[in-house]
Amino acid sequence: MLEVEGLGAGYGRIPILNGIDFSIARGEIVGVLGHNGMGKTTLLRTLMGEIRATGGVIRFEDEDITRLAMHRRARLGIGYVPQGRDIYPQLSVMDNLRMGEIVRRGQSAVPELLEYFPVLEALMERPGRALSGGEQQILALARCLAGRPRLLLLDEPTEGIQPSIVDQIQAKLAELTRALDLTVLLVEQNLRFIAALAERVLIMQKGTIVASIAPEQLSDQAIVDEYLGI
Amino acid sequence: MVHGILAMQHPSERPKWWWWVFVAGLAAFFITMPFHLEIFVILEMSRFFGMAMLALSMGFLWGFSGILSFGQTAFFGLGGYGFTVLALNTGETTGSVFFAVALGAAGAGILGYFMIYGRISEIYLSVITLVFTLILEKGIRATSGDQYVIGKVRLNGQNGIPTVPQLDVPWNTSVQLDINWFFWVGAVVMILVYIGLRLLLTTPFGRVLVGIRENERRTELLGYDTRRYKLGAFMLAGGVAGLGGAFYAISIPLAHPEMFSLGRAADVIMWVLVGGKGTLIGPIAGVFAIEHFKGWLGTQGVGQVTLVLGAVLILFVLVFQRGLVPSIGSLPGLWQDRAAIGRRLGEAAAQARRPVRRRGQARRGSGA
Ligand SMILES: Nc1ncnc2c1ncn2[C@@H]1O[C@H](COP(=O)(O)OP(=O)(O)OP(=O)(O)O)[C@@H](O)[C@H]1O
Numbered sequence A: 001m002l003e004v005e006g007l008g009a010g011y012g013r014i015p016i017l018n019g020i021d022f023s024i025a026r027g028e029i030v031g032v033l034g035h036n037g038m039g040k041t042t043l044l045r046t047l048m049g050e051i052r053a054t055g056g057v058i059r060f061e062d063e064d065i066t067r068l069a070m071h072r073r074a075r076l077g078i079g080y081v082p083q084g085r086d087i088y089p090q091l092s093v094m095d096n097l098r099m100g101e102i103v104r105r106g107q108s109a110v111p112e113l114l115e116y117f118p119v120l121e122a123l124m125e126r127p128g129r130a131l132s133g134g135e136q137q138i139l140a141l142a143r144c145l146a147g148r149p150r151l152l153l154l155d156e157p158t159e160g161i162q163p164s165i166v167d168q169i170q171a172k173l174a175e176l177t178r179a180l181d182l183t184v185l186l187v188e189q190n191l192r193f194i195a196a197l198a199e200r201v202l203i204m205q206k207g208t209i210v211a212s213i214a215p216e217q218l219s220d221q222a223i224v225d226e227y228l229g230i
Numbered sequence B: 001m002v003h004g005i006l007a008m009q010h011p012s013e014r015p016k017w018w019w020w021v022f023v024a025g026l027a028a029f030f031i032t033m034p035f036h037l038e039i040f041v042i043l044e045m046s047r048f049f050g051m052a053m054l055a056l057s058m059g060f061l062w063g064f065s066g067i068l069s070f071g072q073t074a075f076f077g078l079g080g081y082g083f084t085v086l087a088l089n090t091g092e093t094t095g096s097v098f099f100a101v102a103l104g105a106a107g108a109g110i111l112g113y114f115m116i117y118g119r120i121s122e123i124y125l126s127v128i129t130l131v132f133t134l135i136l137e138k139g140i141r142a143t144s145g146d147q148y149v150i151g152k153v154r155l156n157g158q159n160g161i162p163t164v165p166q167l168d169v170p171w172n173t174s175v176q177l178d179i180n181w182f183f184w185v186g187a188v189v190m191i192l193v194y195i196g197l198r199l200l201l202t203t204p205f206g207r208v209l210v211g212i213r214e215n216e217r218r219t220e221l222l223g224y225d226t227r228r229y230k231l232g233a234f235m236l237a238g239g240v241a242g243l244g245g246a247f248y249a250i251s252i253p254l255a256h257p258e259m260f261s262l263g264r265a266a267d268v269i270m271w272v273l274v275g276g277k278g279t280l281i282g283p284i285a286g287v288f289a290i291e292h293f294k295g296w297l298g299t300q301g302v303g304q305v306t307l308v309l310g311a312v313l314i315l316f317v318l319v320f321q322r323g324l325v326p327s328i329g330s331l332p333g334l335w336q337d338r339a340a341i342g343r344r345l346g347e348a349a350a351q352a353r354r355p356v357r358r359r360g361q362a363r364r365g366s367g368a
């Protein structure tokens, strides 16, 4: 589904990513773990086209998308929920969702989304800024799904969210990825969350992927210390 | 309800019935004017409709897609000159009005394409649009020589073209509209532009524009080619400004380089700021309020009209930061919140008293 070879990217002349290689098969949920500042967000932004790749190739469903504009990638079926959510603060929840509907061409996604995320029902008229962090995260996820992506890029969906909501998001993601046949690349710092969802975890250090481990290994303190120890 | 009438309703919502009532009232207000006002007032006010369309073009662009174009006057002037030159050449005015719209939109399309697809930053866009209108002004001013002729029309440089034809009846071009009829047509066209822009905001196109205003990158991430939408909005605003330019030139009647000038460009900003950015009725209200006030100042024998006007406007913008219409729109809310406001004022007063007392205590303390 997604193949990345020798990917490099950076900000201005500062290189952040170099020689990133990995691939994701259809239907897989792959986690990415790494310390702060290791380049996880940069990786997702490069995959999405927000940052230009300085080298390497990104292939999505066998199509080379390395130089494709961001909106074209979204249209191809890549959905991105950025770190910090980034919903439209002034727009109502309803309008936020509608903004995500583009590929459905006229047919509203809202009823379906409310089925998946009933919590949003009571919030429809509220402006995005008047939602709690957890609600904003759910809205961002729902809005992304409104575009019917096949590949979902999630950047720290549990950041700053209380444990009970984290559990809800986790359950929801598990359910939806199966129901909607989604492939997911999940960047997370929450070990429990990533271990519960991912089938494979990539470890990122200083802009490259240094290892790929099984989620069960995350409960092995020695391994965690090796890759994520401080 | 007052909120909604003053366009405080969320832009993507379909206007409710009372908005239509408000629009009908507005139309009735203008349409009855010629029956009870002096002819010179009607003549004077005819100028405002073209200006209001210019203000709408900027208010729409700035308020709803976040593009601050200081140079809407460029398309305004193009519309004015385009109409005049074509109408004088063909002897026909209706098509020439459409030509003015097309010329405004085309000018905006060309300029906008380079700015928007070149991904220049917002501030540069503002500056470039301003420079563009000033270049056009200079260019037109330099056309006083006999060699500057389009068809059979001399551009006439500094002096402008004073022979702008009056609108004629589309199906009988030998009959020209009289002063009242021109007033009515101007009012109706302005209101139609207002309605059109308002309804446009409820369409997916309008929603995407607001999304771009809020967060362009995010909108792009959702799969929208934001540059196309921005260019579309820019061209639309250019067309509206061009339409305004045609009406303005007819109302003076004069196609003059002044239409492109820095002073005119500044007027547009004031209209929109005073009337209320982020609404569509605001820019219209801004034109009528400011231009009327200007005229009134002129008759009061105030020597320094510009100075007084400037001072009043600065004060106004400081007091009503969001502009006339949104401020009035929030009055009912204030009325409902008056208890809370009273409390807040009380707290503020208490707050203001406290430090004084403390300072007194401190002094006493240090004395001991
Ligand atoms: N806009 C930017 N301009 C310049 N450098 C940046 C920019 N954004 C991030 N960086 C740098 O790039 C590096 C990688 O940042 P990135 O955001 O990808 O890290 P991350 O792994 O997502 O971290 P976190 O876990 O804190 O989200 C960091 O050193 C950061 O300082």
Ligand SMILES: [Mg+2]
Residues within 6 Å of the ligand: A040, A041, A042, A083, A155
């Ligand atoms: Mg990050």
